[in-house]
Amino acid sequence: MTNRILLVEDDPGIATVIVTALEDEGFAVDTVDGIAARDVRLAGEPYAVMLTDVMLSDGDGLATLPALRDRHPAMPVIVLSAQNTLDTAVRASDLAAFEYFPKPFDLDELVRAVRQAAGQRAEPGDVPIDESGEGLPLVGRSRAMQGVYRMITRVLRNDLTVLILGESGTGKELVAEAIHQLGHRKSGPFVAVNAAAIPHDLIESELFGHEKGAFTGAIAQAIGKFEQANGGTLFLDEIGDMPLEAQTRLLRALQSGRIRRVGGRQEIVVDVRIVAATNRDLVPMIAAGTFREDLFYRLNVVPIELPPLRERRDDIAALARHFLGQAVGEGLPRRRIEPDAIAALERFAWRGNVRELRNAIYRLALIAREEAIDAATVEAVLGTPESVAGDGRAQGFAGALEAWLRVAPMREGQLYHDALAQFERPLLIHALVETGGNQLRAARLLGINRNTLRKRLTDLDIDPDGCLRRD
Known part of the structure; x- marks a missing residue:
């Protein structure tokens, strides 16, 4: 069996590193920087394995794989990508890629995968493809x-x-x-x-x-x-x-x-x-x-x-923007988050992980006075990382109420009603989440009658099944 490898990579630095590692293993490596040059090479002698980047100078390396597989059904394909999303990983899987490596990758692991692919050529087969990317629920491109x-x-x-x-x-x-x-x-x-x-x-x-x-x-x-x-x-x-x-x-x-x-x-x-x-x-x-x-x-x-979120802090910016978009979709005011606010959020401990971050972003969207959420707004609403780590002051509804009181308008005769309007809905949702959607147990937790709870859920247009927490 041939030991020839085709590397399709338009970053010269990455290409040099991969070629050196594979040649040290005894492979002969040909390198091209785009789809057109790739097709010219594949028209000649066969290759044992092809490694391809996704975003190339002349197109999407993944999008052309179905046609390529029709011509070379037994050639294993290893996908490399800096587009480190679940969507990219799933597309590679749907297209029957032998392996998928997000950049930056472990070079030793890549070499092992090439050795394995060279000795185990892929079997042709039809694999269903879903390129829509719609409904993918996970957010984050961190190495973790x-x-x-x-x-x-x-x-x-x-x-x-x-x-x-x-x-x-x-x-x-x-x-x-x-x-x-x-x-x-x-x-x-x-x-x-x-x-x-x-x-x-x-x-x-x-x-x-x-x-x-x-x-x-x-x-x-x-x-x-x-x-x-x-x-x-x-x-x-x-x-x-x-x-x-x-x-x-x-x-x-x-x-x-x-x-x-x-x-x-x-x-x-x-x-x-x-x-x-x-x-x-x-x-x-x-x-x-x-x-x-x-x-x-x-x-x-x-x-x-x-x-845990503390091990994927690189994802906090993407998660924060994602949750802001969700908050707008659920009727909260339109906001944008500034870079200094992201930096402030990255300093928090986030013991409650992504769920805690989501709740914090919703709180910021609700309470912030300006459209732009900056570091000062984060501190005013959530407190400082030190205060949160020290006494939990910005955690839970007590912390949220305290933060709201610091920025809320003090309208005489209206403070109770204003606070109730701000916090009744999230409080009821919180009770439902904590009891797994069991309205009887939620009512007991709140200390109110079950019929009262049902009425308030109806009045506030809260769907008990739709607001359950996702772990």
């Missing part, structure tokens, strides 16, 4: 997120069980949604269930459904989440909070592909892809006997670990 994107692309064409690990607020549900929306089950349902938000005595009924009369209050048959997700993806959030008895039944369902409703006798075949998530360390829970070891190994087929 590139490993996440690459792992997501590796599970899109199979049904391997995925376990998403990460601190609260890092975006675990968004990753689960991306796996579903971009994968081959996207035409099926995506059903999410939060094990921490369901009373332990009801979790089996929630997962597997129940028959009429199965227990007190079971006045009708209910279809569980497994059946609702049939043909699609079932996302089991906060799996570490699931009681042991339910873990046993879950394991049986995963092993057999069959479930039985509570109180039922008939086994029901279900076809679901399982994605689970937790912010807890399951290994010590196994040692303590609170999480089943066999269930852990069943779930931990493909682990994806999400970095």
